[in-house]
Amino acid sequence: MKSLAYALMFLVLGWILPVQAADVTEPTQVVEQMTDSVLTVLQKNEGRPVDRALKKEVANIILPHIDFTTMSQYVMAQYWRQMTSAQQDQFVKLFKELLVKTYSNSLNHYHGQRVKITGSQQISQNPPVAQVNMVIQQPDGGPDIPVIYALLQQGNTWRIYNVYIDGVSLVLNYRQSFGQIAASRGIPALLRDLKAKVDD
Template sequence: KLMPRRRLLEQVIGERFDYAEMSKRALAANWTSLTNDQRAEFVELFKAFLSDRYAGKIEGYSGERTEYLSERLEGSYAEVRTRLVSSKTEIPMDYRLMNKAGRWYAYDIIADGVSLVKNYRSQFDKIIHSDSYDELVKRLRNRTVAEEKKETR
């Protein structure tokens, strides 16, 4: 079972991240060929995958601080530049956001210059072109199931 802190983290993050937009951008041109059911399934799988992949890293943070460097606003899009600072290192963390119905949601994170969405777009594209979209879904599902098994041990 998920630890209470992790469950709370997932809830807070889930309220501020637009997983549908992240999914659409990560799949890029492949998104347009999916049915609404396939899109909904992919969004849930990608959300679970990201949660499994990054929640543990976030849980491990303690004592670090975030410095806000700047923000840039262009219509309904914004970029907030920050830096995660610990006693040993500083990591640039930029957030790309979009305004939907008066609320800001993150759709990409750029950690140390690497875009999360672009990184996964490249990986997903390779899998889809060398195998198939169904293979990508299978791999995401298997990774998510493997993480769930680890959590219940």
């Protein structure tokens, strides 16, 4: 789970470059603008305790850029089709709350890291999927850590539905753990466990 916390943390860090306005927001532009806003907040508060107000401020910046429904569908895989509409809605809500909680706790790991965007590419046209590649540059001179954002175009913007850090997929990590529960104990048990994690 530590790798997931880092993945969520680095979702919001970046080395920001100027971008040009466009009718259709480009994947790199989405990541740059989001990380620019969050990095400004983190730098302003560096050295101070990470309190509830800071967590909320950062969460309000990143949440509009994440497609929790698509992420939930990929996480649950074949079990998504076995869920009722009410169960799907409940899962999306609880999974979002779990990610926000995990991410908020990971803010304490920020100590001046820099992230450099190294490129982006279109993965598919139908559906329109792209990826933005980054490397995390450690302040102590440690090895760079590769990060990949997977984004899906929705209308005139792109939203993140998966994050890979050092080759580890956030979606696959949760799919393995949630899938085991769904297979052995059923969907209702999974939802109860997820709610317990959120409320803990």
